[in-house]
Amino acid sequence: MRVLRLSTEGFRMLAPASIELGSGVNVICGENAQGKTTLLEAVYLLTLNRSFRARTDKELIAFGAERAFIDADVEAGGRQQRIELCYERGRRRSVKVNKVKKSAAELSDTLKAVLFCPEDLQLLREGAAERRRMMDNAISQLRPGYRKLLSSYNTIYENKCAILKNWREDASLLEVLDEFNEGLCRYSARICRYRAAFVRRLEEYAAPIQREFSGEREALTLGYKTVSTVTDPMAEEVAIYEQIALRQSELRRAELESGQCLVGIHKDDMEVELNGLSARSYASQGQTRTAALSLKLAERELFTAETGEQPVLLLDDVLSELDQRRQEFVLNHIRDGQILITCCDESSVARLSGGQVFRLEGGRVL
Ligand SMILES: Nc1ncnc2c1ncn2[C@@H]1O[C@H](COP(=O)(O)OP(=O)(O)O)[C@@H](O)[C@H]1O
Ligand SMILES: [Mg+2]
Secondary structure (H helix, E strand, O other), rough: OOOEEEEEEEEEOOOEEEEEEOEEEEEOOOOOOHHHHHHHHHHHHHHOOOOOOOHHHHHEEEOOEEEEEEEEEEOOEEEEEEEEEEEEOOOOOOOEOOOOOOOOOHOOOOOOOEEEOHHHHHHHHOOOOHHHHHHHHHHHOOOOOOHHHHHHHHHHHHHHHHHHOOOOOHHHHHHHHHHHHHHHHHHHHHHHHHHHHHHHHHHHHHHHHHEHHHHHEOOOEEEOOOOOOOOOOOOOOOHHHHHHHHHHOOOOHHHHHHHOOOOOOHOOOOEEEEEEEEHHHHHHEEEHHHHHHEEEEEEHHHHHHHHHHOEEEEEEOOHHHOHHHHHHHHHHOOOOOEEEEEOOHHHHHOOOOOOOOEEEEEEEEO
C-alpha cells in the first residue's frame, strides 16, 4: 500500500499543499515544531480516522480556520483510490472513499499503516495497559470484528465494576452480577484466543528482526499472560471459559470486598524476554527500545503475510533515539514498501541511499 499524493488544507499548521510521496523511503526533515509529526498524522488519519495524538477533531483544524481537509490518492487493494476527510467545527467529520461517504470502520479497510513514535520506544517499560493496547490495535487491523468484541467486553466490564463498587448501597445490584460474570468469562475466552494467536505469530516475525538488530546477540521470545487458571489460551473456547469461570468463582468474595473486578482479559499482558530474561526487568534502555521497534516491524510483516498488502510504515522521530549502528539497521532493514520517517538531523538523511527527502519549515514543504 502506498500514499501517492497527499493534500491538506486547514490542517493544523500545515500550509495548504499537495505533495507526491515516493514509493520507498520518504524522509521528512526539519527542526522542531515545523510540522513533521503533523504530516505523519495526516497520513495516519487516512487509515483509521482517529489520530494518535489528538483527543478531539477540533484540535486538527488550524487555528482560525473553520474546517480541515485531507485529500489523498492511495494505492490499496491493488488499485488507486481516493480518500477525502473533512473535519468541521461543531460538525461530524466526513469521510469519503472514491467520492462515496463511508464510516470510519469502512475506512480502516482501505489503507493500513503501522506507526512508531518516540513514546512507543518505552513500550516494554510501561505498564501492561500499553502492551494490551498494542496487541488490540494490531489485532483490530487484522481481524474484522475484534474491535467490536473488545467494546462489548468493556461494556460488561464497566457494568460489573459499577456493581462491585455500589452493591453495599444497593444490594439489588447483586441480582444481575451473575449475568455480567457470565458475559465477562464468555468474552474473555474469545478475546484470549485472538490475543494468544497474535502473540505467537508476532514472535515468529519479531525474533529474526531482533536477532539481526542486535548483531545476532539477542534472542527475543514473547509470552502471552492471561488469567492464571488458563492452561492453554489457544484451546477450545469452552475450555478457556470454564477455566476463567473457575478463577472468577474463587475470587468472588475478594471482588466483592475489594470492589474491583479481578478476573478477566483486562489484566492481560505480553511478556517480552531477551535471552530468556524479562526485558522489562533486566534489559538495558537500548535493548528495550530496539525490542519495541522489532515488535512494530514484526507487526507490519505479519500484516503483510496475512493480507498480501504491506502497510505504510510511519516512523516519527525514532532515529535520533538510536545509536548509529541501529539507525543504519532501521534505514537498511526496512527497505520494503513505503516508509515515512521524520527526523531533525541532516546526518541521518546523508546515511540514506535512495529515497526522497522533504524539508519542512513552518508547515511548508520546501
Ligand atoms: N490546530 C492547529 N493549528 C495551528 N497550529 C497548530 C495546531 N495544532 C498544532 N499546531 C502547531 O504545530 C506545531 C507542532 O507541529 P509538529 O508537527 O508536532 O512539529 P514537529 O516538526 O516537531 O513534529 C506546534 O508549534 C503547534 O503549535
Ligand atoms: Mg514531531
